[in-house]
Amino acid sequence: MAPRVLVSDKLSPTAVEIFKDRGIEVDYLPELGKDKEKLLSVIDQYDGLAIRSATKVTEKLINNATNLKVVGRAGIGVDNVDIPAASRRGIIVMNTPFGNSITTAEHAIAMLFAVARQIPEANASTHDGKWEKNRFMGVEITGKTLGVIGCGNIGSVVAMRAIGLKMHVVAFDPFLSAERASELGVEKVELDELFKRADFITLHTPLTDKTRGVIDKDAIAKMKKGVRIINCARGGLVVEADLVEGLKSGKVAGAGIDVFETEPATENPLFNMPNVVCTPHLGASTSEAQENVAIQVAEQMADYLTKGAVTNAINMPSISAEEAPRLKPFIKLAEVLGAFVGQVTDEAIEEVEILFDGSTTEMNRRALISAALAGLIRPQVADVNMVSAPIMAKERGIILSEVKRDKSGVFDGYIKLTVKTSEKTRTIAGTVFSDGKPRFIQIKGINLDAEVGQHMLYTTNYDVPGIIGLLGSICAKHQVNIANFQLGRNRPGGDAIALLYLDAPFPPEVLRELRATDVILSAKPLSFDVAA
Numbered sequence: 001m002a003p004r005v006l007v008s009d010k011l012s013p014t015a016v017e018i019f020k021d022r023g024i025e026v027d028y029l030p031e032l033g034k035d036k037e038k039l040l041s042v043i044d045q046y047d048g049l050a051i052r053s054a055t056k057v058t059e060k061l062i063n064n065a066t067n068l069k070v071v072g073r074a075g076i077g078v079d080n081v082d083i084p085a086a087s088r089r090g091i092i093v094m095n096t097p098f099g100n101s102i103t104t105a106e107h108a109i110a111m112l113f114a115v116a117r118q119i120p121e122a123n124a125s126t127h128d129g130k131w132e133k134n135r136f137m138g139v140e141i142t143g144k145t146l147g148v149i150g151c152g153n154i155g156s157v158v159a160m161r162a163i164g165l166k167m168h169v170v171a172f173d174p175f176l177s178a179e180r181a182s183e184l185g186v187e188k189v190e191l192d193e194l195f196k197r198a199d200f201i202t203l204h205t206p207l208t209d210k211t212r213g214v215i216d217k218d219a220i221a222k223m224k225k226g227v228r229i230i231n232c233a234r235g236g237l238v239v240e241a242d243l244v245e246g247l248k249s250g251k252v253a254g255a256g257i258d259v260f261e262t263e264p265a266t267e268n269p270l271f272n273m274p275n276v277v278c279t280p281h282l283g284a285s286t287s288e289a290q291e292n293v294a295i296q297v298a299e300q301m302a303d304y305l306t307k308g309a310v311t312n313a314i315n316m317p318s319i320s321a322e323e324a325p326r327l328k329p330f331i332k333l334a335e336v337l338g339a340f341v342g343q344v345t346d347e348a349i350e351e352v353e354i355l356f357d358g359s360t361t362e363m364n365r366r367a368l369i370s371a372a373l374a375g376l377i378r379p380q381v382a383d384v385n386m387v388s389a390p391i392m393a394k395e396r397g398i399i400l401s402e403v404k405r406d407k408s409g410v411f412d413g414y415i416k417l418t419v420k421t422s423e424k425t426r427t428i429a430g431t432v433f434s435d436g437k438p439r440f441i442q443i444k445g446i447n448l449d450a451e452v453g454q455h456m457l458y459t460t461n462y463d464v465p466g467i468i469g470l471l472g473s474i475c476a477k478h479q480v481n482i483a484n485f486q487l488g489r490n491r492p493g494g495d496a497i498a499l500l501y502l503d504a505p506f507p508p509e510v511l512r513e514l515r516a517t518d519v520i521l522s523a524k525p526l527s528f529d530v531a532a
C-alpha cells in the first residue's frame with residue numbers, strides 16, 4: 001500500500017507534485033492546521049505529516065497518530081512540535097534548516113528601515129490624503145550600531161547586510177567564535193555591552209529557557225534612549241508588556257515585530273502603538289523561500305517513506321538500514337555524552353576531541369561525531385540535528401579532532417569526549433552495555449558506572465562522610481525518588497562527584513539549599529532524551 005501524507009499547512013504546490021511523483025498519496029488540506037479537532041480525527045490515516053508553524057503537533061495529536069512515521073517541517077522552528085512525544089512514539093521529525101534563512105534576514109532588514117523611517121504610518125497617512133510631511137522625521141541607519149542577538153544562520157546574514165548598509169554590528173551569541181566574528185566583520189560583545197551601545201537591536205535566537213524574555217524591562221533599562229527593537233525570530237523573546245512600557249516612556253523609539261507571544265495574534269497590547277510595525281509571522285513568506293522549503297521537505301519525507309533514508313532529522317540520526325541495529329545505541333551514547341557537557345557548559349566551546357576506543361573505531365564515526373555535537377549544541381540551539389550540528393560547529397570555529405585507539409581497558413569499546421572552553425576542559429566517557437543502554441563510565445577522569453536517566457542531578461563535592469545521606473534526605477524532603485545513585489572520586493579526600501538518576505526533575509528552587517551546604521561545590525540538574 002502506498003504511504004499517505006497529509007499537508008496541513010499552506011505549502012507550495014510543488015510539494016504535492018513531488019509526493020505524487022514519488023508514488024505517495026497526498027491530501028492537501030491546509031485548513032486542518034487551524035482545526036485541531038478535525039486534525040485529531042483524521043491523523044491516524046497518515047504515514048507523514050507536512051507542516052509549517054500553524055499546525056501544533058501536540059502530544060495528544062501524536063497519541064492519535066497511530067500510523068504516523070514522519071513529521072516534516074517546511075521551515076526552521078520546530079517549537080510547534082512536541083519532539084520528546086514524537087521520539088517516544090518513534091516518529092521522526094525533520095526540518096529544513098537553511099531554506100528560508102535569507103528571506104527571514106531580509107524581512108528583519110525591511111523592518112529596520114520601516115521602523116527607522118516610519119514607513120507604514122507615513123504610507124497610511126498619505127493614502128488618507130493628509131500630506132503630513134513634518135510629522136514623519138526618521139533616523140539614518142548609516143553609521144548606527146546594530147546589536148544582533150543570536151548570530152547563527154539568519155543573524156549572520158542580517159549582520160552582513162547591515163555591514164553593507166554601513167552600520168556597525170555588535171553581536172551577542174555564546175556560540176560565536178572570535179574567528180567567525182572577525183570573518184563576518186562583527187564585534188563580539190557581552191549582552192549588557194550590546195544593550196548599552198546599540199541604536200537598533202535585532203533578535204535571531206531560538207526560544208529556549210535561556211532566551212525567553214531576553215528583552216524585558218531590566219534589559220530595556222540598560223538600553224540607549226531612542227533604541228529601536230526588531231523581532232523576527234520567536235514570540236516570547238520579548239516581554240510584550242515591558243516593550244509597551246518602554247515605548248510609552250519614550251525609552252524605546254520604535255519596534256518591528258513579526259512574531260508574538262500568542263499566535264495567531266489577533267489582539268495584542270502592541271497593536272496601534274505609534275511606530276510599532278507588526279507583520280503576521282511573515283519572515284519566511286517569500287515565493288523563493290516557500291519553494292525551497294517545500295521541495296526540501298517533500299523530498300526528505302518521500303526519501304524516508306519510500307527508502308528509509310533519514311535527512312535533517314531533529315530526533316533521529318542519519319544511518320543506513322544495514323548498520324542501524326548495531327550503531328543506534330552508540331549514537332544515543334554519543335548524544336548523551338554531548339548533552340551532559342552541553343548542559344554543564346555556559347562558555348563558548350573552543351575545542352572538541354572525540355576518542356574512539358576498541359570496537360567503536362570500526363563504527364560509522366561520522367554519525368557518532370555528529371550525534372555528540374548535536375547533543376553538545378542542543379542546550380543552546382534546540383533545533384540542531386545531526387546534519388546541521390557539524391556545520392554549526394565549524395561556523396562557530398570549534399576545532400574538532402578525532403582519536404582512534406585500540407582496545408585499552410575492560411570494555412569492548414567506549415567513547416570519550418573532551419571539550420575545551422576558554423575557562424576549562426571537561427571530559428566524559430561512556431559505553432553501551434549488553435542491554436543496549438548507554439552508561440557513563442568516567443567523568444572528570446573519575447571512574448563510575450552510571451545508568452543514564454531522563455532526569456538526573458550532577459554534583460561535585462568534597463569527599464567527606466555523609467554525602468549520600470545529605471543528597472538522599474534533600475531528595476526525600478522534596479518527594480523526589482532516586483532510581484540510582486553513583487559516587488566517584490579520584491582519591492580518598494580528593495575531587496568527588498555524585499550522579500543521581502531521579503524519577504522526576506530535581507526542583508530548581510531546591511538547588512540553592514543544596515549549594516548552601518558547605519560540602520556540595522556545585523549542583524546541576526540534567527535531563528536526557530533517553531527515548532528512541
Ligand SMILES: NC(=O)c1ccc[n+]([C@@H]2O[C@H](COP(=O)([O-])OP(=O)(O)OC[C@H]3O[C@@H](n4cnc5c(N)ncnc54)[C@H](O)[C@@H]3O)[C@@H](O)[C@H]2O)c1
Pocket residue numbers: 076077078097100101104149150151152153154155172173174175176204205206207208210211232233234258259281282283284285380381383
Ligand atoms: N519570523 C520567521 O518567519 C522566521 C523564519 C525562520 C526562522 N525563524 C526563527 O529565527 C530564529 C533563528 O533561526 P536561525 O536559522 O538563524 O537559527 P540558528 O540556529 O542558525 O541560529 C540561532 C543562534 O542563536 C544562538 N543562541 C542560542 N542561545 C542564545 C542565547 N542565549 N543568546 C544569544 N544567542 C543564542 C545560537 O548560538 C545560534 O547561533 C529561530 O528562532 C527560528 O525559528 C523565524
Ligand SMILES: O=C(O)[C@H](O)COP(=O)(O)O
Pocket residue numbers: 052053054074075076077078100281282283284285
Ligand atoms: O521557523 C520558521 O521557519 C519560521 O518561523 C517560518 O514559519 P512559517 O513556515 O509558518 O512561515
